[in-house]
Amino acid sequence: MLERFIENHQFNYIREQVETIRDSRKKSLPSSVLQAVIDLANAKIAFLFPEATSAQLAMLDVSKLQTDEAYDGFIDELRPHVRSFPQVSEQQVKKMFPKQKKLRLPDAAELNVNRMSYMSWNDLRSNRKYILCEKNHQLIGIELKASSNAKKNICAFCNQLAEVSYCVTITKAKQAKNPDYYKAIGTYICTDSASCNENMTNLDALMTFVETALKE
Ligand SMILES: [Zn+2]
Structure with missing residues (x-):
């Protein structure tokens, strides 16, 4: 079953972190600096989900992404996991x-x-x-x-x-x-x-x- 474990604002936050990494990659930073940016983004994202299962944390892991397509694919894969606003009568x-x-x-x-x-x-x-x-x-x-x-x-x-x-x-x-x-x-x-x-x-x-x- 598809788990909707991400809140809308968390999804926006993750996307913002991914954009930070994407921009940093374009700046030809020393690899240790780039690695620090990626590690920090990953830590910030994980911090939002203290109760995440290991499978969920794997899904949220941005450290392995390398290309623009990979970033876009990562965001697209998270999208169905965003929790909907409740029905209002x-x-x-x-x-x-x-x-x-x-x-x-x-x-x-x-x-x-x-x-x-x-x-x-x-x-x-x-x-x-x-x-x-x-x-x-x-x-x-x-x-x-x-x-x-x-x-x-x-x-x-x-x-x-x-x-x-x-x-x-x-x-x-x-x-x-x-x-x-x-x-x-x-x-x-x-x-x-x-x-x-x-x-x-x-x-x-x-x-x-x-x-x-x-x-x-
Ligand atoms: Zn506004």
């Missing part, structure tokens, strides 16, 4: 956002669930953006107000220079002395969540943002 989403009576899920055909650390879609009529992600195998979600004018900036989630919108959400945190106080937090997030998901190499910024928004 209309009912689950309605429960998460009870105030949004007319909320529609994105068209499943437009989502690449095999390349997703978070699911996001925009409601253009209301300039709202929705984000779903998983925490301890549970789906959590937040609703954001997105600025309508996109611009180039660094996305907080994937850390790439991209077309982003400034997105603001109201946290649930309340001040004891002032029950009417609502705190807003905002950040730049890629307008195109598919490319954001292709570039995320860790979940830190995404999880911090969503968890801060949901913290009571």
Whole structure:
């Protein structure tokens, strides 16, 4: 049976390491330096998978690869092992956002669930953006107000220079002395969540943002 043991962001991270090796090979470095680059990349990848079986570690081993074809083949072989984003039902989403009576899920055909650390879609009529992600195998979600004018900036989630919108959400945190106080937090997030998901190499910024928004 095909084991899907790689998370989307881990797959992106591995690909980034492979690109580092590929670039280093082109630089005609002394062989000991090149070997150090390869060993470091291999160690960084293995570090992501502390519970990997020996067969899985063999699959993740980049040290034997020599050619461009071998690098491409390596990445292609890992791709089917990336875990899919869980199926999300209309009912689950309605429960998460009870105030949004007319909320529609994105068209499943437009989502690449095999390349997703978070699911996001925009409601253009209301300039709202929705984000779903998983925490301890549970789906959590937040609703954001997105600025309508996109611009180039660094996305907080994937850390790439991209077309982003400034997105603001109201946290649930309340001040004891002032029950009417609502705190807003905002950040730049890629307008195109598919490319954001292709570039995320860790979940830190995404999880911090969503968890801060949901913290009571
Ligand atoms: Zn992004």
